[in-house]
Amino acid sequence: MLSIIIVNYFTRDHVAACVESIREHASDVDLEVIVVDNSREDDVRAAVEPICPDAIVIESPRNLGFGAACNLAGGRARGEHILLINPDVVVLPGAIQEILAFARRRPEGGIWGGRTLRPDGSLNPASCWRAMSTWSLLCRILALDNAMPDSPLFNYHGYGGWSRADEREVEVVSGCFLLIAKPLWDALRGFDEQFFVYGEDVDLCLRAAALGYRPCVTPRATVIHEGGSSEKVKAGKMIRLLTANTQLIRKHAGRPRAVVQAALLQMWPLSRYLAFRLATTLGMRRCEAGLQTWREVWRALRDQGQGAHLPSSRPVE
Template sequence: MATRDPAAEGAGEAPPPPPPAPEVSILVVSYNTREMTLACLASVIAETPELPHELIVLDNASADGSADAIAAAHPDIPLIRLAENIGFGRGNNRAAEAARGRYLLLLNPDTVVRDRAIERLVAFARRRPEAMIWGGRTIFADGSPNPSSAWGRLSLWSLTAFATGLSVLFPRSELTNPEGIGGWGRDTERGVDIVSGCFLLIERAFWERLGGFDPDYFMYAEEADLCHRARALGARPRCTPEAMIVHHGGASERVRTEKALRLLSGKATLIAKHWSPPAAWAGRNLYRLGVGLRALGYGLAARLTGRQRHREAAEPWAALWRRQAEWIRGYPPAGER
């Protein structure tokens, strides 16, 4: 006679297996972009119906009620609420810790997904696995091209073009506008130096191998640093026009001067970390020269013409010149902020 097992009786059926891991984990780091973030999340859900995915949102201590609005509109989306703004790079690092997907997609909150863009980008990654980092195409809300989806690498020549104004005078030439990849309309597939963090796809295993974003970058240039380190390990980042999103750009940065200060701080950090001391010295002084010449030129134009547009153009450059001590050597290490 079979022996009864009282412990087994009434134990019920075994619990169901956990759901399979999603193909892609979509990370959205928000900061004071409540309505745009809600529109972004809605577009992801509407335009990604066939690709197994998860959304993870991290709110960087927004003061506009973003976190509560996201929780109310999407109670099923994991939401990480922070008590302080730790920046874009560290925010994505934190969100990535909760990710389960094969791929990570970094997606800005001031974006709107169009025409199955995420599904198209993942399909592109499968076709071109050797790239190891993939990006798409960005446009403005009115449909005009937004070239911020990809960038050329920082170099002494690109800074010379900035300092002398060549990149402004001849923006459509890749020779005189190498960082902006002048002349490329982002409407063809191409290998690039840097994929923008606003719409960047990477395998999670490779992200972890790289250690994610360098936490010393508070905002801006962290993706340039990531792509630089990735290329050293064999990556060849690539963009496709088939995956297209709307990117409003800079929505969390309301003051033009503050945005420019962070941008210069990020680039100065990149120079300090990846260039030799003599090259870094030259690069910093080329930035100083470019800022000073713009402050001087627009200031003279404002005094000579009295035009409001010249005064408005001069103001941020003059402020950057006065505040150069805040950006010229880059961000302080994350542990000192």
């Protein structure tokens, strides 16, 4: 059996579409669907049960965060494998069958992923990436990864230049479509719940690799991933993302590398803030919104570095 876990946070319509795509394209797979509702007022049960009457819907009285919600569902999972699927993912024909076949062919992976496309059919490269490094942070500060996204050197973090058209080992499989063997999930005790949202998939893959597993992805398992369906405010999203990156540095980067990377991480939003400030000073009024956003992000990360409470580190409950 396969256990599919979906976490809802005010994404009711997306969850319904996701579950419908699973039922349509994986009717021949022995599976169970477990949905954790992190949004008390969304009533996702009413949307899911007509489509999948045997789905397990766990209603949380508060927003647990992504990692803790997955752990809660993982405790109920009966499958030999657990497949994490974001609510804004639409499963395409053969995707679930192919990722299960891939896991059987590559058991050494322990964690497996697929290829993600945007709704318009173009490649969404965020199905996998490398763990954060000093070099990738430097490229991010200088915006080299954005300027040359197809460069394997300057977009090292995002596997620049790779079309995702072949099977490869990767450092990180995105939690948007991630298959893991249940025994490995149990051995790792699921996600580290210090990561409220973002970073938990990176940490999981790094811990699996430390045990000798080799996460990998296959293009045969392809899904549509819209991305960002539960995150509407850019400043809040960036603060949470950078908070998770700070936690990853503290956990996985030994000194003195951690000190260097933490400093570089703070320079990223600072560099964007200064760039937008210069642009607005030169009269580019269209940059004022960007200036406000990056000012907020930089100040939040700066306060975190000084040991102060990080505002908006968790979504409002």
